[in-house]
Amino acid sequence: MLILWQFFTTFFKVPQYLLPSPTATISALATKWPAFSTELIYTLEEIGIGFVLGTVVAFALAVFIASSPLLPKILYPVIVAVQVIPKIALAPVFLVWFGYGEVPITLITALICFFPVLVNSIKGLVTLDQSIVDLMSSLSATRRQVFLKVQLPNCIPYLFASLKVAMTFAIIGAIVGEWIGGSSHGVGYLMLVYSSNFDTAPLFAGILLITLVGIALFAITALFEKLAAPWAESVELTFST
């Protein structure tokens, strides 16, 4: 695809400001690296804090909800319904509540990570093999034992599958947050600057950079998944942006 792209841009002499060639994009990434690397720190910070905040709160809430036999049945449909709201559409509300700057952007990122982790963790905590539940109950296991020995390990594949989704969402959250949050920092902000100057090669370099960051973060999460759940096959997820 890269070769096609390169061929297309060179052969048809596509103007740089419309579609830069791959080589132009890569060289723009190199020349603008000082600016990119400075701004990347801000974006990574928003992604990191937002991701951790959103997922930790979501998992804790999932544990609370799953600890009661009734709560999941009552709340699960509500949560799935709430999922339909595009979380990114709440960004302007966050600006009203928290002002401009990194705080609302981080919170938008956290919010966008929150739901996939919440929904799938609840699912992982309550979708148990009935025979295993019967087994534990035939042994008079305490609720604590059932939680630690059955529910929690059962949830791990669901949790990590949702973390992979949350990680890609976090990147969207941070970049879009920077765009609409009137931020003066971050890769998203930098891309807006290049965009308004019709400086297309560095703009594409920004897309490339964010893609690479996304792949790296996804791979790290997937690696943790392998380490945490070596027995697991992939599970089916419930999520939406």
Next chain:
Amino acid sequence: MTYGKDKKQVEALQNIDLKIESGEFFSIVGPSGCGKTTVVKLIAGLLRPTSGKIEIDGNSVQEARRNREFGFVFQTPALLPWRNVAQNVLLPLEVIGQNTEPNRKKAMDLLDFMGLSKFLGSYPSALSGGMQQRVSIARSLAFSAKYLLMDEPFGALDAMTRTKMGYELLRIWSQVKRTVVFVTHDIPEAVLLSDRIAIMSERPGKIVDILGVNLPRPRSTESQNDPSFSAHIRTVRKHFGLA
């Protein structure tokens, strides 16, 4: 154990009255959906009867369950996929707080006796269905439960594995000497394994007959050639209109 009860609004069981002797191999045979599973779940205290009474050595089932007197084997192996074979077998000991060195040693000896010692570190997903069920049986025997409740334990296995597992179970049982309540819909299997067989009919589940099996023990492949083996099978089949 004596009881008679029904369940939910639908009367699932009716006039179930039986007494299972200590140390005996007792089977319950009946068509699918007749309530055999309900009976073992009632015995284990996993379901509560709406009426009637079950006693285990003079105690209620709930007391017996709290005393961890039941080892349960389900139709599916019900192994915890995140635990390897050894960890699965040690689960009951952990739950009942008896995960001590001598008990672990006993459990490992049992795994050895059952030919599982080569697979201690394997996850269940790496084992065949027969092997998984073997692990499940080992787990039910790995602690001091007095009663072994087996709910169609070989139901998901192919015919050949199933027959082998039957002999394997007899071999283990002759060593551990537990009271076994064994649910099956396979008539020859029940005859081969049991001391007595309760024959159940459908909807509501009722015990229509209890049959003593006087095939000599220890039983082996030879037992199937014994003329009384086929005679017993015929007797059971007659109850289901199959002979």
